[in-house]
Amino acid sequence: MSDFDDIQNLIRLKRHEQPSPDFVDDFVHAFQQRQRAELLNSSARGLLWERVTTYFDGLFAPKWAMAGAAAVAMLGTAIVLRPSQGGSTFANNNATQTPAGTYIAPISDEEVRQYLLSRHYQGGFGDERERRLVAHDQMAVSPVGFKLDVEY
Amino acid sequence: MSERPLNPDPDQEFVERSQNGDTRAFDELVRKYTPKLYGLVYNMTSNREDTADLLQDIFAKAYRSLKRFQGKSTFYTWIYSISVNMTLNFLKKRGRYTKLSLDDVDNGIQNDPDFIKLTSGGNPLKDVNIHELQKRLNEAMMKLSEDHRTVVTLYDIQGLQHADISKILGVSEGTVRSRLFYAHRQLQNYLEEFRK
Numbered sequence: 197m198s199d200f201d202d203i204q205n206l207i208r209l210k211r212h213e214q215p216s217p218d219f220v221d222d223f224v225h226a227f228q229q230r231q232r233a234e235l236l237n238s239s240a241r242g243l244l245w246e247r248v249t250t251y252f253d254g255l256f257a258p259k260w261a262m263a264g265a266a267a268v269a270m271l272g273t274a275i276v277l278r279p280s281q282g283g284s285t286f287a288n289n290n291a292t293q294t295p296a297g298t299y300i301a302p303i304s305d306e307e308v309r310q311y312l313l314s315r316h317y318q319g320g321f322g323d324e325r326e327r328r329l330v331a332h333d334q335m336a337v338s339p340v341g342f343k344l345d346v347e348y
Numbered sequence: 349m350s351e352r353p354l355n356p357d358p359d360q361e362f363v364e365r366s367q368n369g370d371t372r373a374f375d376e377l378v379r380k381y382t383p384k385l386y387g388l389v390y391n392m393t394s395n396r397e398d399t400a401d402l403l404q405d406i407f408a409k410a411y412r413s414l415k416r417f418q419g420k421s422t423f424y425t426w427i428y429s430i431s432v433n434m435t436l437n438f439l440k441k442r443g444r445y446t447k448l449s450l451d452d453v454d455n456g457i458q459n460d461p462d463f464i465k466l467t468s469g470g471n472p473l474k475d476v477n478i479h480e481l482q483k484r485l486n487e488a489m490m491k492l493s494e495d496h497r498t499v500v501t502l503y504d505i506q507g508l509q510h511a512d513i514s515k516i517l518g519v520s521e522g523t524v525r526s527r528l529f530y531a532h533r534q535l536q537n538y539l540e541e542f543r544k
Binding site: 200202203204205206207208209210211212213214215216219220223224226227228230231232234235 | 532
């Protein structure tokens with residue numbers, strides 16, 4: 197006899213706590229109802245799934261799938277092969293980008309003046325009344341009163 | 349539990365029929381195991397309403413999982429494992445709040461040798477009301493940790509062997525014995541007044 201025999205005998209008395217005699221029958225009946233309900237639910241879900249898949253099967257028939265794939269391919273090709281237009285942002289960005297370490301010489305004032313007073317200049321800067329040509333030792337022509345927007 | 353049992357599973361035919369969709373075969377398994385699993389869950393929860401609800405969930409889960417049952421253990425061990433795990437999960441969710449809702453004690457207790465022995469002579473239990481004893485036993489059980497309560501339920505109340513309990517719980521037999529030892533020692537303290 198161990199020290200725990202009394203305790204074990206005492207605890208074993210809990211075997212006599214029993215549900216009512218018809219518990220098992222009632223329980224099995226309730227379980228059957230629940231089980232059948234779950235089966236019906238799963239059947240309903242299966243039916244819905246079947247209808248959905250059937251619908252999409254019809255929607256995505258092979259001929260439509262092929263047409264869709266061809267359209268996507270053509271669109272992709274058009275985007276890739278589209279000719280770049282002059283002055284596009286992409287082109288400008290590339291033009292201004294220089295490799296690291298490349299030296300760009302600053303533009304001199306003289307070069308700026310050539311562009312401003314080009315040989316295509318025919319006079320007229322918005323003030324025609326005071327226009328007269330004067331000889332200039334450095335420049336071919338220069339309107340009187342005109343002040344270049346360049347600081348020397 | 350990972351090895352195929354040496355003895356053939358007595359439930360194998362019903363299990364195979366159930367796996368093939370025969371709900372009547374599964375009903376037979378439910379009918380067979382309801383009393384046993386009821387005892388397990390009831391003595392773990394001390395609440396008969398919770399027991400009935402949980403037992404429904406246990407059999408429903410077993411039915412859904414039956415396709416995956418490969419017979420590496422007996423069906424008996426398998427469904428006991430499911431029951432223990434689901435009951436332990438339930439107890440974790442329920443927390444420490446315990447409302448006792450006890451079954452009636454059957455008349456058989458009056459003829460139980462253990463009860464006669466405990467109530468004979470000068471035993472303190474002689475004058476104890478059976479319902480009071482039931483209440484105290486359940487309170488003592490609920491003071492045990494869930495792991496200790498599980499082994500006491502399986503071994504002392506349901507009469508399973510150490511080897512079967514170790515398979516159900518997935519622990520060694522030594523662990524089962526150790527848990528039993530500590531559980532009995534705690535119960536001794538809780539029920540001191542009823543001891544000789």
